[in-house]
Amino acid sequence: MAFEITGKIIDISPVNQVSDKFRKREFVIEKKEAGGAAVFIDYIKFQLVQDKCDLINESFLNEEVRIWFNLRGNRWEKEGRVNYFTNLDAWKIERVSEAQNTGQKPAVSNILEDVPPEIDELSDLPF
Numbered sequence: 001m002a003f004e005i006t007g008k009i010i011d012i013s014p015v016n017q018v019s020d021k022f023r024k025r026e027f028v029i030e031k032k033e034a035g036g037a038a039v040f041i042d043y044i045k046f047q048l049v050q051d052k053c054d055l056i057n058e059s060f061l062n063e064e065v066r067i068w069f070n071l072r073g074n075r076w077e078k079e080g081r082v083n084y085f086t087n088l089d090a091w092k093i094e095r096v097s098e099a100q101n102t103g104q105k106p107a108v109s110n111i112l113e114d115v116p117p118e119i120d121e122l123s124d125l126p127f
Contacts, residue, residue, distance in 0.1 A: 006066045006096060007031040007044065015053045025053040027060075027090075029067065046090040055093050068092040 007029030015025045024047050031042045046069060048055055069090045076083045 002068055002070055002091075004066065004068050005029070005031065005044070006064065008062060008064050009056075009060050010043070010062070012056060012058055012061055022050070023053055024049045025056065027056055029065070044088065046088045048090050052089075052091055055090070060093070060095070064096040066094045066096055 009027055010030045011028040013026040015023055017023045026045055026047050028043055028045045031044055033040045033042070046067060067090050069088045072087045072089050074085055074087070076085065
């Protein structure tokens with residue numbers, strides 16, 4: 001299942017060559033959400049793996065971006081101890097300014113123009 005989020009990139013790690021066949025790159029976004037008079041800030045870490053590591057570079061730092069990602073969970077066992085961990089695997093990153101220039105709608109919108117008009121189902125009845 002794919003998810004989407006928008007936030008500002010605040011940290012980008014270098015590519016980490018974990019093994020001969022696996023590499024990853026991590027980055028963190030700052031996600032602000034208003035809750036009445038307060039503003040809540042979350043710092044969310046994502047990872048890019050394999051060829052997706054090239055989707056981002058230092059020029060994205062402090063940029064507002066839209067990220068498409070998958071939620072992945074794994075089980076890891078060593079010396080009889082079991083551990084679970086979760087990764088947010090990003091697979092597409094787009095600068096918000098680029099999306100606005102291409103005329104795409106924002107991911108979250110309060111525009112009611114797309115809502116179909118209410119239909120009176122009883123008005124079409126023949127009696």
